[in-house]
Structure formats: C-alpha cells, structure tokens
Amino acid sequence: MANESVSVKMDGPQKAYRGKKLRIAIIGCGGIAQTHLGAYRKNPAVEVVAGVDIRADRLAIMRDKWGVKPEALFGADLASGKELSKTAWRDMLAAMGDKVDAVDVCTPNGVHCQPVVDCCKAGRHAFVEKPMAMSVDECKRMVAAAKQGGVKLSVGFQQRYRPAFKSLVEARDNGAFGDILFMKVRRLRRRGIPNWGVFGRKELQGGGPLIDIGVHFIECAYEFMGRPKPVAATGNTWSYLGNRKSETLVRCPWPGWDWKTYTVEDLAIGQVRFENGALMQIETSFAAHIEENDVAGFWAMGTKGGCEFPSGKIFTDQNHTMVNITPAYLDPAGDEWDSLFATKLGNWVDGCLKGTPLGATGDDGLNVQRILNGLYDSAAAGGKEVAIH
Numbered sequence: 001m002a003n004e005s006v007s008v009k010m011d012g013p014q015k016a017y018r019g020k021k022l023r024i025a026i027i028g029c030g031g032i033a034q035t036h037l038g039a040y041r042k043n044p045a046v047e048v049v050a051g052v053d054i055r056a057d058r059l060a061i062m063r064d065k066w067g068v069k070p071e072a073l074f075g076a077d078l079a080s081g082k083e084l085s086k087t088a089w090r091d092m093l094a095a096m097g098d099k100v101d102a103v104d105v106c107t108p109n110g111v112h113c114q115p116v117v118d119c120c121k122a123g124r125h126a127f128v129e130k131p132m133a134m135s136v137d138e139c140k141r142m143v144a145a146a147k148q149g150g151v152k153l154s155v156g157f158q159q160r161y162r163p164a165f166k167s168l169v170e171a172r173d174n175g176a177f178g179d180i181l182f183m184k185v186r187r188l189r190r191r192g193i194p195n196w197g198v199f200g201r202k203e204l205q206g207g208g209p210l211i212d213i214g215v216h217f218i219e220c221a222y223e224f225m226g227r228p229k230p231v232a233a234t235g236n237t238w239s240y241l242g243n244r245k246s247e248t249l250v251r252c253p254w255p256g257w258d259w260k261t262y263t264v265e266d267l268a269i270g271q272v273r274f275e276n277g278a279l280m281q282i283e284t285s286f287a288a289h290i291e292e293n294d295v296a297g298f299w300a301m302g303t304k305g306g307c308e309f310p311s312g313k314i315f316t317d318q319n320h321t322m323v324n325i326t327p328a329y330l331d332p333a334g335d336e337w338d339s340l341f342a343t344k345l346g347n348w349v350d351g352c353l354k355g356t357p358l359g360a361t362g363d364d365g366l367n368v369q370r371i372l373n374g375l376y377d378s379a380a381a382g383g384k385e386v387a388i389h
C-alpha cells in the first residue's frame with residue numbers, strides 16, 4: 001500500500017526498552033548540559049544517574065527537574081549552597097562505583113581534560129563537549145586514557161550530522177569535487193560576545209571565537225576534506241571590543257558581558273596548510289564590523305567542483321555549461337538544534353552500548369586541536385608560520 005500523505009498514526013507511549021541502559025553522570029550541569037539532558041530524556045537507552053557541579057543551584061536543577069537523587073549529586077552542598085570541590089567527579093566515581101557506566105563532560109574548556117582522563121582510566125565511557133580541550137597535550141592525554149580504560153570517547157561536534165553535510169560527503173565520495181584544494185571556513189558574529197559563563201576568560205577557555213564557535217566549522221570542513229595531515233599554520237588574533245564596557249558601545253543582542261575579565265580575541269584570521277598541499281582559510285569573530293549578523297559555514301573548491309555548507313549547493317560543469325546545483329529538499333528537522341544534539345549524543349550512546357562506529361572520535365578532536373593551537377601559536381609569534389606536529 002502506498003504511503004498516506006497525512007499520517008493517521010497516533011503518538012503512543014515511548015517504546016519499552018529492554019536492552020542494557022547506559023547510566024550516565026553529567027559533569028558540569030550548566031547551559032549546554034540542559035540540552036543534553038533533554039536529549040537523554042527522550043532516549044530510552046539512557047538513564048542519568050548522577051550530577052557533578054561546583055554550583056549548588058545547578059545541582060538543585062538536576063534534582064528537581066531531572067530527577068537525580070540528592071545522594072548522587074556532587075561538588076556543592078545543596079543546603080548551604082557552598083562549593084565543596086573542583087574535582088568532585090572523583091568523589092562521584094568513588095561513591096557511585098559501578099552504578100555509573102559513562103560520563104558526559106559539559107564543563108568549561110579548561111575543565112575538559114582532567115575529568116575525562118580520570119573517568120576513562122576508571123573504565124567509564126566519556127563524551128566531552130567541544131572543543132576537546134585547551135591544548136594538543138591535553139587531547140593526547142585524553143585519547144591515551146580512553147585507550148587505557150578500553151572505553152569510547154567522543155567529542156561534541158554536531159555540524160557533521162546536518163543533512164547538507166551528509167549530502168555533500170556523498171557527492172564528494174562520488175567524485176563530484178575531484179581533489180579538494182581549498183577550504184574557506186567562516187564563523188563570524190557581528191556582535192555576539194557571550195554574556196554568560198566564562199567565555200571571555202582565556203585561562204578557562206583557551207581562546208575566543210576561534211576555539212569556541214569557529215571550531216565547529218573547522219571540524220566539519222576538516223572531515224569533509226578527508227582529514228589530511230595539518231603541517232603548518234599562520235594566524236593573527238585581535239582584541240578591540242570585548243575588553244571594553246558594552247554599555248558604552250552600541251545596542252546588541254547580548255549586552256553586559258564581563259569586559260573586565262575579557263582576555264580572549266574578538267577576531268581570529270588564519271590559514272592552515274596540509275600535507276597534501278590543500279589550504280584552509282579561517283575567519284572567526286565574536287565582534288566583526290560586517291554587514292551580516294551571523295555567518296557560519298564552509299566553502300570548498302576542488303578540481304572538478306566546489307560547494308557550500310550548510311546550503312548544500314554544488315558548483316560544477318555539466319554539458320559544457322557551468323551549473324549551480326541547489327538541493328531541492330534537505331530534511332529541515334535534521335538541522336534543528338535539539339535534533340542535532342539527540343543525534344550526536346545518540347551516536348555515542350550506541351557506540352558505548354552496541355560498539356557501533358563513533359562520529360567524532362578523540363582522534364578527530366585531537367586533530368582539530370592541532371589546527372586551533374597552530375593558529376594560536378602563530379598569532380602569539382606575531383603571525384609567523386608555525387609547524388603543526
């Protein structure tokens with residue numbers, strides 16, 4: 001029978017799940033953890049059993065909204081509101097024992113490495129939000145710990161799960177672009193300096209827009225290129241706006257950022273050279289004087305064709321004519337924020353429970369970090385080309 005154009009199927013109760021569940025502890029129960037928790041609630045193969053944070057109000061949300069038992073909350077005292085420990089994932093591991101299979105690390109970037117290392121060595125699978133860490137050495141320690149613990153480590157890049165990305169990868173694999181010579185990555189905000197968290201503090205984040213938002217598109221552009229080895233970087237960074245009081249500037253969507261502690265860049269521009277001769281040009285900003293409010297994507301140029309992400313457009317020659325190919329349909333639901341998180345976290349959960357292949361692995365995160373740190377190292381050296389190892 002043909003499919004009906006209008007489904008008459010009723011939404012029933014969530015399917016019963018009989019398999020083994022992944023019992024997860026959330027480390028860092030702030031903003032992005034809430035999106036993760038929403039995705040886990042809809043995934044019948046997951047049970048969130050513990051929470052770790054240095055803030056009691058965040059732990060209270062874990063208890064009140066997400067139903068985690070008070071005795072499984074670590075890092076702050078719910079009664080007094082006092083912070084108890086900055087490394088409370090260790091208390092969690094000791095107290096929860098084999099009642100936790102995996103951890104999901106959603107702390108600021110400077111607190112990604114150690115919880116992953118400790119938990120992986122203790123035999124717990126780990127998911128870590130992007131960027132993987134602050135330095136290449138930290139990423140190497142994390143990859144080594146996952147290997148030592150025999151566990152799955154995945155990094156929180158979600159752009160690669162967008163329908164347009166899958167479509168372009170298929171075109172690439174069918175030879176649509178030939179050899180990819182040049183990638184341009186742009187993640188520019190006209191005025192979007194985060195006014196929450198610690199995104200302006202270099203010691204806790206590792207940098208500004210390059211490591212925070214540019215990283216997403218660097219990662220998927222790099223994946224699209226087929227992960228060639230990065231060998232050298234040139235980069236420059238500038239700070240000219242975030243370190244000034246926002247109220248004295250102009251109206252913008254996120255005013256009132258903490259300008260006194262702002263030590264990251266506003267604008268980072270750079271270029272990465274790969275072993276196969278390809279180049280990646282990178283432009284990222286929290287505050288750039290450009291026409292658009294938000295630019296996000298990559299542009300690829302190959303010997304046979306080029307393309308644009310996330311539009312999914314392909315530019316090539318057909319029948320002795322230059323043609324632009326625009327996808328007529330890409331599932332819009334697949335681009336939605338919650339859906340992307342459900343997909344990326346579901347990929348890791350399945351990897352842990354069933355051994356299915358991971359999307360973004362620890363090695364992927366490490367390679368992306370090589371690119372980020374190469375660009376920052378070059379900027380620190382006044383924009384001179386530096387080798388990437």
Ligand SMILES: NC(=O)c1ccc[n+]([C@@H]2O[C@H](COP(=O)([O-])OP(=O)(O)OC[C@H]3O[C@@H](n4cnc5c(N)ncnc54)[C@H](O)[C@@H]3O)[C@@H](O)[C@H]2O)c1
Nearest residue numbers: 028029030031032053054055086106107108109129130197
């Ligand atoms: N994939 C994405 O699109 C995406 C989006 C936003 C944030 N992120 C990443 O998620 C991470 C967190 O960002 P956020 O926006 O949720 O920040 P946030 O400040 O809202 O949350 C971080 C939480 O970590 C807690 N924390 C800090 N130090 C801790 C410690 N030592 N032990 C336990 N908890 C600690 C904080 O109290 C806070 O509750 C960052 O690495 C960020 O880059 C990813």
